[in-house]
Amino acid sequence: SQELEQSPQSLIVQEGKNLTINCTSSKTLYxxxxxxxxYGEGLxxxxxxxxxxxxxxxxxxxxxxxxxxxQSSLHxxxxxxxxxxxxxxxxxxxxNYQLIWGAGTKLIIKP
Amino acid sequence: EAGVTQSPTxxxxxxxQQATLRCSPISGHTSVYWYQQALGLGxxxxxxxxxxxxxxxxxxxxxxxxxxxxxxxxxxxxxxLELEDSxxxxxxxxxxxxxxxxxxxxxxxxxxx
Numbered sequence: 001s002q003e004l005e006q007s008p009q010s011l012i013v014q015e016g017k018n019l020t021i022n023c024t025s026s027k028t029l030y031x032x033x034x035x036x037x038x039y040g041e042g043l044x045x046x047x048x049x050x051x052x053x054x055x056x057x058x059x060x061x062x063x064x065x066x067x068x069x070x071q072s073s074l075h076x077x078x079x080x081x082x083x084x085x086x087x088x089x090x091x092x093x094x095x096n097y098q099l100i101w102g103a104g105t106k107l108i109i110k111p
Numbered sequence: 112e113a114g115v116t117q118s119p120t121x122x123x124x125x126x127x128q129q130a131t132l133r134c135s136p137i138s139g140h141t142s143v144y145w146y147q148q149a150l151g152l153g154x155x156x157x158x159x160x161x162x163x164x165x166x167x168x169x170x171x172x173x174x175x176x177x178x179x180x181x182x183x184x185x186x187x188x189x190x191x192l193e194l195e196d197s198x199x200x201x202x203x204x205x206x207x208x209x210x211x212x213x214x215x216x217x218x219x220x221x222x223x224x
Contacts, residue, residue, distance in 0.1 A: 031210050042115075042201055042215035050210065088154070092210070098167055099144075099213065101154045 002027045002093055006102035013079050014110050021074045021105045023089035029069045031092035033099070036085050043088065046074075076107075084109045112137065115216035117202050123222045124192050132187040132219045136204030143185040144205075144213055145177060149198040157200075160185055161208055189221075197223045 003026045013019045023032065031050050035043040047056045049065035049072060056063055060077045076083055086104045093100040116135045124130050136143050145157040156169040160179035174190040183204075189196055199220050203213035 033212055035215075040199060040218075040220065042217040043203075045212045045214055048212050090154075090213075098156055098159065098169075101156075103153045 002091070002100050004089055004091055004100050004102040006087075006089060006105050008105060009103070010106040010108070012108045012110060015080060016078055019076050019079060019107070021087050021107070023072045023074070023091075023102050025070050025091060027070070029065065029072070029091050032065055032072045033090040034063050034072070034074055035088045035090065037088060037104070038085050079109050081109050081111065083107060115202055115204050115214055117200075117216035117219050119219060120217070121220045121222070123224060125224050126192055126194060128192050130189045130192060130196075130221055132189075132200050132202075132221070133184065134186070134202030134204075134216060135184045136202075137214055140204035140206050140214075141183055142205045142208045142213075143179055143183065144203040145185070145187050146201040146203065147171075147198045148201060148218075149195070154201070158187070159208070166208070192223050194223050197221060 005024045007022045033048050034046040036046055037043045047063045052067045052069045054065045062075045065072045084107055086106050088104045089102040090099040118133045142161045144159050147155045147157055157171055158177050159167040163179050177187040179185045199218045201215055201218045203215045205211045205213045
């Protein structure tokens with residue numbers, strides 16, 4: 001069965017610095033979704049990637065899907081306290097429209 | 112456009128009781144998904160409803176059940192509550208089940224005493 005591995009598990013970054021979070025799949029990705037979650041709250045949809053080499057941006061967050069469609073990266077430029085939270089990647093699984101989820105990356109921004 | 116709404120926000124029950132959680136999807140969305148997020152664990156898929164039918168089920172016992180109403184809202188029922196059922200229960204909806212992002216509600220925090 002397909003698995004998604006996120007790295008790192010947690011990240012502490014000085015405010016203003018850039019950072020990257022990775023999501024690696026054991027199988028080809030046909031749809032990759034990035035979400036952000038504040039502690040104890042729901043998930044906020046950030047971006048969806050479908051095509052190899054695709055790149056999308058939303059404010060200071062950029063997500064890419066590699067050409068082989070087995071890895072996605074989320075890059076935050078000039079991090080701010082509002083970027084703190086848990087970032088999760090989800091992917092279209094290989095059965096019955098069920099999404100497969102990574103374990104999440106906890107991001108802490110130091111002022 | 113109103114987002115996915117869940118009620119109640121918090122629910123406190125004791126072991127053996129039954130809990131009912133409710134979810135209203137975004138207008139026009141026909142697919143509703145339920146997830147469990149226990150402390151320290153990732154998102155665990157519970158149930159998927161589309162057009163009033165249960166389409167898929169995660170690896171949970173039968174005491175976790177639900178339904179989807181004609182207006183596409185949904186409820187999750189958990190019978191014979193156990194301590195390990197304490198978790199954040201998230202509902203999501205999507206326009207279609209394939210190649211569409213799921214949009215999440217803020218969840219119901221279920222605490223079992």
